Amino acid sequence: MIAGHYRLVERIGSGGTGVVWRAVDERLERAVAIKQILTQPSLPAGEKEIVRQRASREARNAARFQHPNAIVVFDITDHHGDPCLIMEYLPSQSLAVVLSSQGPLPLPQVARVGEQVASALVAAHRAGIVHRDVKPGNVLLSENGTVKITDFGISKAKGDVTLTATGLISGTAAYLAPEVARGAEPTPASDVFALGATLFHALEGEPPYGTNPNPLALLYAAANGQLKQPRNAGPLTDLLLSLLSFEPEDRPSMTDVRDELADFAEFGDGTETTRMLATHRPAGRRAAPTLDRRAAQADISTSEMMAAAATISEPDLPPVRPAAPGSPPTRSHRVAKPEPEPGPNRRPLLIGVGVVAAVAVVAAAMFLMFSPPKTNSPSQPGNSAAASASAQSGSSSAASAVGQTKSVGAVDAQQAIDETQNFFDLLTESDASEAWSYLTPAAQQLYGGQQAFKSYWEQNRVMGYNTIDVASGATSTDGSVTVRVASVDYKGGQSKSANLRFVKGNSGKLLIDSDTRA
Structure with a gap:
C-alpha cells in the first residue's frame, strides 16, 4: 500500500531509475499507474534531492496542461523516501514494443500516431513546456486506438531551474536534434525533430542515426546531422525530411506537423493525397536540405564530442497506462478536416524571421x-x-x-x-x-x-x-x-x-x- 490508499496490483515494467506498477486507488475505486522512482541508499543527499525535484517537476509540468493525447498525472507522493507519481492507467503498449515485435508500420498508421502525438505537443508548447525526450518508448498505443505521450521526467517549462549538471545533455541520443547534441538548450523545434526521428523509426524500423550501440557514436552522428535516407516514407518523405532539418528554423511548427499528418491520415497514401499535400503545404517553409547538404552544414570534431557527455535516458519504461473506457476522446477545438480548398495555407512559425x-x-x-x-x-x-x-x-x-x-x-x-x-x-x-x-x-x-x-x-x-x-x-x-x-x-x-x-x-x-x- 502506498500513501495509505494506493494498493499495488502488479509490476508492469522497470527501468534504470524506477519501476512502474498497476495499482488501485481504493478511495476513488479506479485503476492507476504508479511510477516509483528508486533512489539508491548510497546516493549522496544532494543527488537524492535532485531526483525528488525532477519527480516534482514532472508532476508539475504534466499537470500544467491536459490533453486527450497526454497521460494525466493525478498526484505525487512518497514511499519510503522514494518519489511516486500517480498517473492514469492506460491499457497499452509502447510504440517501441510494437516496433520491436512487428517491425515498420504502414504509412497511414504512422501518420495517425504522429498526428495525435503532435496534437499533445502543441498543447505542451502553448503551456511553455518542452518535452525533451520524445521517442517510441514514450508513445503509448492503447487498445481502442488512442495514442498518448508520457514521461515528462526531463521536460522543462519556462521558469524551471536547471536540474541537469553543466556539460550534460538530457535526452535519448538516437532521437536528439543536432543543436541539442551540440549542447544547446532544447526548444519546441527540438521536439519537432525528435517527433520526426520517432516517425522515421516507425517507418524504417530503426532511428535516423542508425542503431550503433555506442551512445557516444550516436551523439556524434546527431551533432553532425548524419541521417539515413528514408525509403518507406513515400508521399510523406518531404514532410519527414523537413522535421529532420539540421537547422531549427528550417523545421515546421508543431501545429503544421499535426495538420499535415491529419491530412494524410484522413485521405490515405494515394495519388490524390500526394497532390493534396503538395498543394496544401504551408507557404514560406524552406525546403529541407538534402542529406549531402546536411553533411556540409555540420562539422564537429571528435575531440569536441569527447568533451561532451550525454545523459542518455533510462531504458524505456513500459507504457504508463490510464483508464480509457469507451471510444477515444475527441478534441474540444478540432474537428475532422473537409476536402481541402486550393490556395495558400498555413506556414510554419519560423524561430528566426529574416x-x-x-x-x-x-x-x-x-x-x-x-x-x-x-x-x-x-x-x-x-x-x-x-x-x-x-x-x-x-x-x-x-x-x-x-x-x-x-x-x-x-x-x-x-x-x-x-x-x-x-x-x-x-x-x-x-x-x-x-x-x-x-x-x-x-x-x-x-x-x-x-x-x-x-x-x-x-x-x-x-x-x-x-x-x-x-x-x-x-x-x-x-x-x-x-x-x-x-x-x-x-x-x-x-x-x-x-x-x-x-x-x-x-x-x-x-x-x-x-x-x-x-
Whole structure:
C-alpha cells in the first residue's frame, strides 16, 4: 500500500531509475499507474534531492496542461523516501514494443500516431513546456486506438531551474536534434525533430542515426546531422525530411506537423493525397536540405564530442497506462478536416524571421495605409468599445461594410470551424502576418493596415481558446456561416467569447467577415 490508499496490483515494467506498477486507488475505486522512482541508499543527499525535484517537476509540468493525447498525472507522493507519481492507467503498449515485435508500420498508421502525438505537443508548447525526450518508448498505443505521450521526467517549462549538471545533455541520443547534441538548450523545434526521428523509426524500423550501440557514436552522428535516407516514407518523405532539418528554423511548427499528418491520415497514401499535400503545404517553409547538404552544414570534431557527455535516458519504461473506457476522446477545438480548398495555407512559425522579410512587410503595410492610426494604444482584451474608439481612419465606413461581404458560394460548416482553429493558432503563435490573410478587405480595414493589425495582436496576444462550434441558427441564406468560440484567453488574463462570420471568396478560400478585435 502506498500513501495509505494506493494498493499495488502488479509490476508492469522497470527501468534504470524506477519501476512502474498497476495499482488501485481504493478511495476513488479506479485503476492507476504508479511510477516509483528508486533512489539508491548510497546516493549522496544532494543527488537524492535532485531526483525528488525532477519527480516534482514532472508532476508539475504534466499537470500544467491536459490533453486527450497526454497521460494525466493525478498526484505525487512518497514511499519510503522514494518519489511516486500517480498517473492514469492506460491499457497499452509502447510504440517501441510494437516496433520491436512487428517491425515498420504502414504509412497511414504512422501518420495517425504522429498526428495525435503532435496534437499533445502543441498543447505542451502553448503551456511553455518542452518535452525533451520524445521517442517510441514514450508513445503509448492503447487498445481502442488512442495514442498518448508520457514521461515528462526531463521536460522543462519556462521558469524551471536547471536540474541537469553543466556539460550534460538530457535526452535519448538516437532521437536528439543536432543543436541539442551540440549542447544547446532544447526548444519546441527540438521536439519537432525528435517527433520526426520517432516517425522515421516507425517507418524504417530503426532511428535516423542508425542503431550503433555506442551512445557516444550516436551523439556524434546527431551533432553532425548524419541521417539515413528514408525509403518507406513515400508521399510523406518531404514532410519527414523537413522535421529532420539540421537547422531549427528550417523545421515546421508543431501545429503544421499535426495538420499535415491529419491530412494524410484522413485521405490515405494515394495519388490524390500526394497532390493534396503538395498543394496544401504551408507557404514560406524552406525546403529541407538534402542529406549531402546536411553533411556540409555540420562539422564537429571528435575531440569536441569527447568533451561532451550525454545523459542518455533510462531504458524505456513500459507504457504508463490510464483508464480509457469507451471510444477515444475527441478534441474540444478540432474537428475532422473537409476536402481541402486550393490556395495558400498555413506556414510554419519560423524561430528566426529574416530582416529583409520584416522590412518588406513593414514597407508594404506603410504603403497600403491611406492614413496613420489615430492612436498607438490598442485596446485591451474584452474592451470592444475602446477598440472601436481607437480604430484607424476609414474604420467607420468599414464598420458599416463588415458583415455585409457576400459569399460566392455556400460555406462548409466544418471547414469554417477548422479555419477558426487555424486563425487562432496563428494568433497564439504570434504569426499575425499569416492571420491577416484570413480577413476580408472590410474586416482588414477595421485595423487600418497590416502593420497596425500586427501591433494590435502583439499587445493583445491570444494565449489559448476552447470549444469551437457553429452558432445556433448561424447558417445564413447567403451561404455564410457564423462560428462561435466559447472562450478566448488573452494576454493579461482576460477571456471572452468570439463570433466569426465566414464567407467564401472568389478564389474559394474562406474569409472572416467580422470584427475580430478583442
